[in-house]
Every structure is written in structure tokens, then in C-alpha cells.
Amino acid sequence: MSRTASSAPLKDLTIVTIEGWMAVPSASAILADMGARVIKIEPPTGDPMRGMSRKPKVEGAIVEHDLQFDVDNRGKQSIAVALDKPEGQDLVRKIIAQSDIFMCNLLPQRQHRFGLDPESLKPVKANLVHATLTGYGTTGPEAQRPGYDVTAFFGRSGLYDAMREGDDGQVPMARPAQGDHTTGLAMVAGILAALRLAQADNSFQVVETSLFETAVWTQATDFATTAVDRAPVRRRRRQQMLSITANRYPCGDGKWIVLNNPEPAAWPRFCKALGQDHWAADERFAEPRGRYEHMPELVDKVDAVLATATRDEWGARFDANGIIWGPVLSLDETAKDPQAEAIGLFPELEHERYGRYRTVNVPMRFANADVKPQGPAPEVGAHSDAILAGLGLDAAAIAQLRDDGVVR
Numbered sequence: 001m002s003r004t005a006s007s008a009p010l011k012d013l014t015i016v017t018i019e020g021w022m023a024v025p026s027a028s029a030i031l032a033d034m035g036a037r038v039i040k041i042e043p044p045t046g047d048p049m050r051g052m053s054r055k056p057k058v059e060g061a062i063v064e065h066d067l068q069f070d071v072d073n074r075g076k077q078s079i080a081v082a083l084d085k086p087e088g089q090d091l092v093r094k095i096i097a098q099s100d101i102f103m104c105n106l107l108p109q110r111q112h113r114f115g116l117d118p119e120s121l122k123p124v125k126a127n128l129v130h131a132t133l134t135g136y137g138t139t140g141p142e143a144q145r146p147g148y149d150v151t152a153f154f155g156r157s158g159l160y161d162a163m164r165e166g167d168d169g170q171v172p173m174a175r176p177a178q179g180d181h182t183t184g185l186a187m188v189a190g191i192l193a194a195l196r197l198a199q200a201d202n203s204f205q206v207v208e209t210s211l212f213e214t215a216v217w218t219q220a221t222d223f224a225t226t227a228v229d230r231a232p233v234r235r236r237r238r239q240q241m242l243s244i245t246a247n248r249y250p251c252g253d254g255k256w257i258v259l260n261n262p263e264p265a266a267w268p269r270f271c272k273a274l275g276q277d278h279w280a281a282d283e284r285f286a287e288p289r290g291r292y293e294h295m296p297e298l299v300d301k302v303d304a305v306l307a308t309a310t311r312d313e314w315g316a317r318f319d320a321n322g323i324i325w326g327p328v329l330s331l332d333e334t335a336k337d338p339q340a341e342a343i344g345l346f347p348e349l350e351h352e353r354y355g356r357y358r359t360v361n362v363p364m365r366f367a368n369a370d371v372k373p374q375g376p377a378p379e380v381g382a383h384s385d386a387i388l389a390g391l392g393l394d395a396a397a398i399a400q401l402r403d404d405g406v407v408r
Contacts, residue, residue, distance in 0.1 A: 007370035008035025013195075016041065016096050017076075017103040018083075018116070021049050022177040023149070023211065024105040024133050025072035026184035030362050031101075031191070032075035034371050039099070039387060040076045041092055043083065044408040046380040047073070065354040066377070068176070074349065074359065075374035079388070080381035080408035083114050087406045092116070093124050094391050100198075101129040101191060107146065108138050118206045127202045129194045133187050136212045147211055153179025157215030158233070162222065166237045183214040185363075239296040243288070245270050248328070249302055255311035256328035259318075263288045266323065273314075273321035274305045351376045381408040 013036040017028045025040075025047070032038040040047075053068030079095075082088040093115065096102050102121065104111070111117035111132070118130045132138060135147015136156070147156075150173075154160045160171050186209045194205040216223060222233055241247045245261040261270065264287070271280040279301070285291050291298060306314060311327055318325045329337065335358075340346060343365070346358045359373055384407050388398045401407045 007368075009366070009369045009371065010034040010036040013037065013101065014099040015039065015101040015103060016092070016099045018092070019103065019105055020047050021105070021148070021180070022072050023180035023183050024103055024187065025049070026177070026181045027133070027187040027191070028076065028103055029072050029074055030184065030188050033362050033373055034369075035374070036101075038076040039095060039383075040073065040078045040378070041083075041095070042078055042080050042380055044080045044381075044405070046080070050380070063354065063357070065351060065357065067357065067359075070349075070377040071359050072177075073377035075376075076378055077383035077387065078378040078381055079384040082406050085404075085406050087401065087404065089114050089116075091388070091391070091401075091406065093121070095387065096121060096128065097124050098390070099125070099128070101131060101195065103131045103133075103187070103191070105133050107134060107144050109144055118204070122204050126204060127198045129191055129198050129205045129207065131187060131191050131194070131207045132209075133183060134208070134210045137210045138208055142212075149177060149179025149183070149211055150174055152211035153183065153215040156212050157219065158222075159215050159219060162219065162233045162235065164235050166235055166240075169235065169237075179211050179215060182218060183209060183211050186214045186217070239299050241295060241299075242292060244291050244295065244298045244302065245323070247299065247302075249299075249306050251309065251311040251314055252307045253310040257306075257311055257314060257318075258326045258328060259323065260326075261324050263291075267291070269321045270323055273317045273323050274302065276301075276305060347372055349373050349376055384408065 010031060013031070015028060015031055015036050015038045017024060017038060018041045019025045019028060028038050028040070047069070049069050049072070051066060051069075053066050056063045056067065081091055083092065096116075102116070102125075104116065106114070106116065108117065112120070115121075121128060121130060134143070135152035136142035136145055147153075154174050160174075163172050164170065187207075190207040190209055194207040197203060198205045225231070226233060236242075238247055238249075243261075243263045245259055245263060245266045248256055248258045250256050259270075267285075267288075268277075268280045271277050279285055283290075284294055285298065315325060315327065327333075334340060335346060337345075345361050347361050348356050349359050350356050361373070362371060364371065385398055388401070388407065393401075398407070
């Protein structure tokens with residue numbers, strides 16, 4: 001489907017974003033995919049995420065395009081402004097005056113320092129949506145503390161601790177930007193709700209989210225009880241799970257599967273799928289309580305059986321017996337998964353210098369709207385002149401700002 005004026009749901013919006021790293025950029029990238037004009041204000045040295053990614057190698061040749069930066073910054077315009085100069089701050093406020101939404105990951109003290117806090121921007125744009133994403137929130141003793149997803153999302157929220165296997169298990173390490181991208185989705189939801197309010201009564205709206213609170217929300221099922229009884233979560237090894245049919249297992253080819261089947265109905269079907277019908281008749285395993293009490297023994301038994309065939313072979317048998325299962329795929333397996341292809345999870349983009357390449361789609365699809373990557377990420381300051389001209393500055397004024405180090 002080609003993009004048309006009527007098919008991009010946010011085509012009439014202009015968004016200004018002061019962002020770095022990956023959380024806010026991921027949120028504004030989604031809004032750009034929805035058709036919004038996103039103006040990314042960078043320092044003259046550029047977003048610190050630029051140049052940080054692993055360069056892929058295709059057919060022995062290194063691809064120089066910064067693909068990890070690209071996925072969070074595609075379809076945007078870039079202007080490089082020195083915020084530490086008063087002239088730079090004035091320029092940013094003029095750009096915001098022509099926009100609908102302002103997004104940032106600036107800590108409260110830096111917002112005040114640059115005149116970009118809500119109170120400073122209310123006179124600039126009366127019906128602006130002001131959106132902030134921080135590590136820990138904008139109030140309280142941690143409001144000024146910088147936070148990354150590994151510290152604020154995974155560490156502070158209890159998620160890392162809950163993910164350990166057993167009480168003596170090592171703390172796991174998250175893959176890059178998992179917390180950032182999850183919080184970016186929360187930011188998008190908040191912005192769209194605030195935008196509706198701003199447009200309904202022409203009012204200034206402030207919306208906030210943080211890595212910390214989003215991570216707690218992702219664990220709301222645990223916190224629903226832990227917040228009441230203050231009891232620590234129980235970290236279960238495979239041999240301590242509550243159900244033998246809701247666990248993870250290695251197969252004969254070294255690949256893993258995950259099962260999630262409600263007891264007790266699944267137990268006879270599970271035994272049949274494994275070719276072990278006699279387990280279902282064993283009185284020790286007849287009831288869920290007995291299976292739980294013999295969980296270490298049962299896990300060993302299942303491991304031994306699954307070791308006799310490959311993951312895909314067992315998957316076919318589970319499907320035939322109505323067992324809910326999923327493969328534990330590697331990233332490269334997921335990237336070529338036929339289901340991923342069917343839902344358009346890895347669309348292609350065209351870059352004038354690097355040609356065509358695959359990227360990652362946003363996790364939502366629309367029947368009657370064209371939401372997709374609209375183009376590659378910009379170079380630092382690629383649109384500075386055009387954006388400044390849009391403010392009414394002539395070539396001489398733009399050149400003077402460049403000479404003065406206000407813009408790049």
C-alpha cells in the first residue's frame with residue numbers, strides 16, 4: 001500500500017523532540033511511521049547513539065549504515081542546535097511554537113535550564129502536548145537521577161531479580177533497548193490520549209512516563225499480590241514449576257521449546273504426545289498435586305524423552321495432540337520466520353547511499369491506514385536549513401547562526 005495524504009493517520013501533526021539514546025527516539029519513530037512530521041533536535045555532535053551499533057556483515061562485506069540508530073530515527077528530520085546557547089534555546093522555542101507535540105528525555109532540572117519545562121512553554125504554545133520520559137519520574141528523591149533501561153527498567157523495578165532462576169541464580173542481562181522500546185510504547189499511548197484532550201478544549205497538556213513505572217506495569221500480575229503482602233516473588237527452577245505442562249524443555253537437537261497448558265486437562269494429551277501413555281495411569285502422577293510433588297522426577301523423565309527427537313519433530317506431535325507450545329527461536333531464526341514474513345514484521349527501506357535493507361515494523365497494523373517506515377534516519381543537521389527557513393530566516397541569518405556555532 002502506498003502512502004497517500006489520506007492514509008497516514010498523523011499526517012497533519014508536527015512533533016518536536018529532544019531525545020537521545022533509544023527510549024524517546026523509539027516513541028517518536030512510531031509517530032513518524034504514522035505520518036507525523038518529526039523534527040529531531042540534536043546537539044551539534046549528534047545524538048550520542050549515533051555510531052554505537054554493531055555493523056552487520058553481509059556476504060563478507062561490512063554494511064556501514066548505522067542500522068540500530070536507523071530503526072529508532074527513521075522518517076525524521078534533523079536540525080543540530082547548541083542548546084547551551086541562548087540563541088539556540090530561542091530557536092527551539094520558535095520551532096515548538098509551530099508544532100503540536102514536544103517530546104523529550106531531559107531531566108526536570110535540564111528542562112528548566114533550557115526553558116523547555118511546561119511552565120516555560122505554555123506561553124509559547126497554548127495547546128501543546130508536553131511529553132517527558134525519564135528513568136524514575138519527575139518528582140520524588142530520584143527525579144534528577146539519570147537512568148537507562150538496564151538500571152531503571154530491569155534493575156530498580158525488580159524485573160532482573162524476578163527473572164533469576166532459583167534463589168542463587170545469576171542476574172540475567174537484557175538485550176539492548178528492551179525496556180526503552182516498551183516504555184516508548186507507553187509514551188506513544190500517553191501522547192495520543194493527551195493530544196485528544198488538547199484538541200478538544202485547546203488546552204496545554206502534560207504527559208509523563210518513566211522506565212521505572214513502565215517496568216512495574218509489565219509485572220503488574222506479580223505486583224498485584226506483592227504490593228499487598230510485600231512477599232518476595234518465588235523464582236522457580238524448571239524442577240520447581242507448578243505444572244509439568246507449563247515449563248520449558250530442551251530437545252534432541254539442542255533447541256528448546258516452551259509449553260503453557262492448563263492442568264489437569266492437558267496431562268493425558270501431553271503423555272500421549274510423548275508416547276508415554278502409562279504416565280497418565282501412574283497413581284503418583286494422577287492428580288496435579290502428585291505431579292507437583294514429583295516435579296523433579298517428571299522433568300527428568302520429560303527431558304529424557306524429548307532428547308530422542310528434534311524440536312520441530314516434537315512440535316508436530318504437540319500440534320497433533322492439542323498441546324500449546326512455542327519454539328525458543330534464536331534472533332536469526334525469528335528474522336526468517338514465515339509468520340514474521342506473513343505479517344510484514346521486517347519491511348524494507350531504501351537509502352540513497354546504502355541501497356535496500358530490512359528494518360523492523362511497529363507492533364501494530366491498520367486495516368485502512370498506511371503505517372510503515374517512511375524513510376531512513378537523517379544525518380546530523382540534514383534539515384537544519386529547511387527548518388530554519390520555515391521560521392522565516394533568510395540565507396544570511398542562517399549563515400550567521402552557523403558561524404556563531406548555534407546550529408550545525
